[in-house]
Amino acid sequence: MPEGHSVHRIARQFDRNFVGRVVTASSPQGRFAGGAAVLTGRTPTRVRAVGKQMFLEFDSDVWLRVHLGIYGAWDFAGEILLDPTIASANGRMGQTGQRGTDAVFDDAGENSLASIGAPRRARGAVRMSEQTRGLDEDLEEWPPAVVGQVRLRLLTETMCADLRGPTACQLQTPDEMLATVASLGPDPLVDDPAAGEERFLAAARRKPTAIGQLLMDQKVVSGIGNVYRAEMLFRARLNPHTPGREVPEDVLRSLWRDWVVLLPIGVDTGQMMTMDGLDAESYRRAMASRDDRHWVYRRAGLPCRVCGTAIVLEEMAARKLYWCPRCQA
DNA sequence: CATCGATGTTGAG
DNA sequence: TCAACCTCGATGG
DSSP: OOOHHHHHHHHHHHHHHTTTSOOEEEOTTSTTHHHHHHHTTOOEEEEEEETTEEEEEETTTEEEEEEOTTTOEEEEEESOOOOTTSOOTTSOTTOOSOSSHHHHHOOOGGGOSSEEESOOHHHHHHHHHHHHTTOOGGGOOSSOOOOSOOSEEEEOSSEEEEEESOSEEEEEOHHHHHHHHHTSOOOTTTSOHHHHHHHHHHHHTTOOSBHHHHTTOTTTSSSOOHHHHHHHHHHTTOOTTSBGGGSOHHHHHHHHHHHHHHHHHHHHHSSOOOOOSOOHHHHHHHHHOGGGSOSSTTOTTSBOTTTOOBOEEEEETTEEEEEOTTTTO
């Protein structure tokens, strides 16, 4: 489920909490036992996020590549050092350095600092109920009990990161990591924006493929998923079926520049906020509820926020596509 | 309790 | 084009 913004947020958490600290790695589920054995005793040295993929380097010259796919998520627990550059949507950002309680039990779902990736609303709720029953803080387990299917657990003295449900979790050599990165389209937070714009333009122009599919193609541009795709097309008032080669160059450039704007907002807020020009009350509502956050995504049959026409839902390349047939005619 | 669906990608046919 | 992958919260009976 995570689009590019989530991966950059996760990378920042690893940079803050794991880089420079020796880890113990394990695969409670067993499906990454070999990789965990290789990582144990090593120290993360740096982290890269490109599009929807994260690369964590360990000494020496071992890279962990993780792609969360549609189900994956990282759960963090322990004395989480919050990254000062990212905010928590529910305002608990300021409560740093606490084990368990606030950060872990944050129930903000996709916005939670404790769980980034697929929404994990109930996880926090479950533990909340235990706490409500009077769970003594001293009895909190460390390391935390494994819950569910954990592919990879990375443990430092103070932090625990559990990876579950990834599409990809593998070790790479430096060359393999570089080859993977080279296969990906430009990412506004990795590439120089001007250079990225040219790369995007070169990959999208002259293509017979619908722009709605090109935006989802990670070789064309990195990090855009189904939500940002639909929203960016609406913001550009562009028909999703327009072949890339028929999209005017200045419109293609504006699509890239819109991604340059939207991605950092997503990284900073933890939400795919794609509406702008809102008054204070509308903005508050949009940040509070996903139903009020988007122009067209998940709004099938509802009136377009601009023209009132019913939002269309159709399948494009086996993914749900939402758009306004009037605004995006 | 069973079934469905999701912010994704790969590879077979 | 479509099934498979993989996890779990939401939904419905």
